[in-house]
Amino acid sequence: MDKEQLLDTGSRVLLAVSGGLDSAVMAHLFEKSGFDFGIAHCNFQLRGPDSDSDEDFVRSLAQSWEVPFFFRRFDTQAHALKSGQSVQVAARELRYEWLEEVRQENGFSHLATAHHLNDSIETLLLNLTKGCGIRGLHGIPLKNGPVIRPLLFAGRKRLEQYAADNIISFRLDASNLEVKYQRNKIRHNAIPALQEINPAFEQTMAENITRFRQIEQLLDWAMRHIAQDVILSYGTPFRLSVRELESFGSVLPTVLFELLYPYGFNTSQVQQLANSLDSIGAIFIAPGYRLLVEREELVVEQIPEEASEERAAYEVKINSKEVTIPGGKLFLSNHTGRPSAFPGNDWAAVLDADSLQFPLYLRRWRPGDAFQPLGMEGRHQKLQDFFSNRKVSRFEKEKAWILEDASGRICWAIGYRIDERFKVKPSTRAYWALKFTKV
Numbered sequence: 001m002d003k004e005q006l007l008d009t010g011s012r013v014l015l016a017v018s019g020g021l022d023s024a025v026m027a028h029l030f031e032k033s034g035f036d037f038g039i040a041h042c043n044f045q046l047r048g049p050d051s052d053s054d055e056d057f058v059r060s061l062a063q064s065w066e067v068p069f070f071f072r073r074f075d076t077q078a079h080a081l082k083s084g085q086s087v088q089v090a091a092r093e094l095r096y097e098w099l100e101e102v103r104q105e106n107g108f109s110h111l112a113t114a115h116h117l118n119d120s121i122e123t124l125l126l127n128l129t130k131g132c133g134i135r136g137l138h139g140i141p142l143k144n145g146p147v148i149r150p151l152l153f154a155g156r157k158r159l160e161q162y163a164a165d166n167i168i169s170f171r172l173d174a175s176n177l178e179v180k181y182q183r184n185k186i187r188h189n190a191i192p193a194l195q196e197i198n199p200a201f202e203q204t205m206a207e208n209i210t211r212f213r214q215i216e217q218l219l220d221w222a223m224r225h226i227a228q229d230v231i232l233s234y235g236t237p238f239r240l241s242v243r244e245l246e247s248f249g250s251v252l253p254t255v256l257f258e259l260l261y262p263y264g265f266n267t268s269q270v271q272q273l274a275n276s277l278d279s280i281g282a283i284f285i286a287p288g289y290r291l292l293v294e295r296e297e298l299v300v301e302q303i304p305e306e307a308s309e310e311r312a313a314y315e316v317k318i319n320s321k322e323v324t325i326p327g328g329k330l331f332l333s334n335h336t337g338r339p340s341a342f343p344g345n346d347w348a349a350v351l352d353a354d355s356l357q358f359p360l361y362l363r364r365w366r367p368g369d370a371f372q373p374l375g376m377e378g379r380h381q382k383l384q385d386f387f388s389n390r391k392v393s394r395f396e397k398e399k400a401w402i403l404e405d406a407s408g409r410i411c412w413a414i415g416y417r418i419d420e421r422f423k424v425k426p427s428t429r430a431y432w433a434l435k436f437t438k439v
Helices: 021-033 049-065 076-083 087-105 117-130 156-165 182-197 201-230 242-263 267-274 383-389 394-399
Strands: 012-016 036-043 069-073 110-112 231-233 238-241 283-286 289-293 297-302 314-316 322-325 328-336 348-352 360-364 401-404 410-413 430-438
Touching: 012 021, 012 087, 021 036, 021 049, 021 156, 036 049, 036 087, 049 069, 076 087, 087 110, 117 182, 117 201, 182 201, 201 231, 201 238, 201 242, 238 242, 242 267, 242 289, 242 297, 267 283, 289 394, 314 322, 348 410, 383 394, 383 410
Parallel strands: 012 036, 012 110, 036 069
Antiparallel strands: 231 238, 238 297, 283 289, 289 297, 314 360, 322 328, 328 430, 348 430, 360 401, 401 410
8 A cells, every 4th residue: 555655644445345355355454454444345146145145244344343334236137138238347337336426425535446466467468368559468557546456466376375364254256267258268277377387477477567557657758748749739629740640650550549549549540540641531430539631630520410400500580699509609780881890800791781681591511502702703613612722621611601591692601701792892781790609
């Protein structure tokens, strides 16, 4: 605890205790060390009477030490069927969700689980077998938010010896011996074979995990410095400089993965992207996000919802003062005479009142849309060409809003240009002042 600085002064710890060897040893160590703690037990009702006996055993531990005891019985099988998850995944989800509720509701600063060194080694080997980067090789973290794992320094044999020396009772779970589970296959088949090769396998792996964690820290340090040069803007859109990325050569896939994995892009996608930086217009899709390759940038944005409201036309009546649409608000006001000054940006416009036919409509732009951009002396131009000439990205085009009047004429490509037919003229007797604000 002291070496890894897992707790602060005055901490209260909720112990997740199943009743097995690992958690029984952890509970006794907490009691012996004088920490302020409580005990929580999950009864997943997967082993018939044995599950209830586990619950009774853990309750008796808490009562003998006069510490708070919390328990919950779950219909794990039903939850797994409903969610489409495996029983193991369902149990883990139920467990951590409930334990966090208990921790918060009862004033515990931390939650302690009894994962030990062998669990961490098994996690590393399982990740390596399935495929992972450097972040998959650090084993189970010592601390993750309020969750601490104070037994990671000790292997299972050490825990068994401690339990024997201190006459600590615990419950046996026969399912831990079944090799039908992936982790148990590694535990009972792979690790014994590796120990034949290296009798000090556990100690060697503990040293490897330490080195992998240090390498990960170095990677984090390097990526912080790389980000300063590569990232042009954060959030959505998230923009990366193509020119800076091209300088990384053979390590580019790793750099891209570190920058893009928070958005859900996988290793095969970033490998393909690394070979496609000159493929202008290429799009890569991840859950909830998409990436566009532009001339000088990679642009990552959330995928817009295809809800009907996004495709709708919003009516703007002659008495409307403001209209709220996805992503913004349009403000309108009517004035007599001619404006004394014209807007200084493309998000505001003044339009000749006599030229407009109400109601107006706000909608997304559509392929085939055309208008007469101000300054082109009345010549028509397709919006697609207008956007291309201005190097508007595909993502930005999809978000463009159009204001058209009752006759279907485009009055204003909002944020870009008004139509020549609706400009204020010397003969203008009244005008509409419009302003679009993003929200």
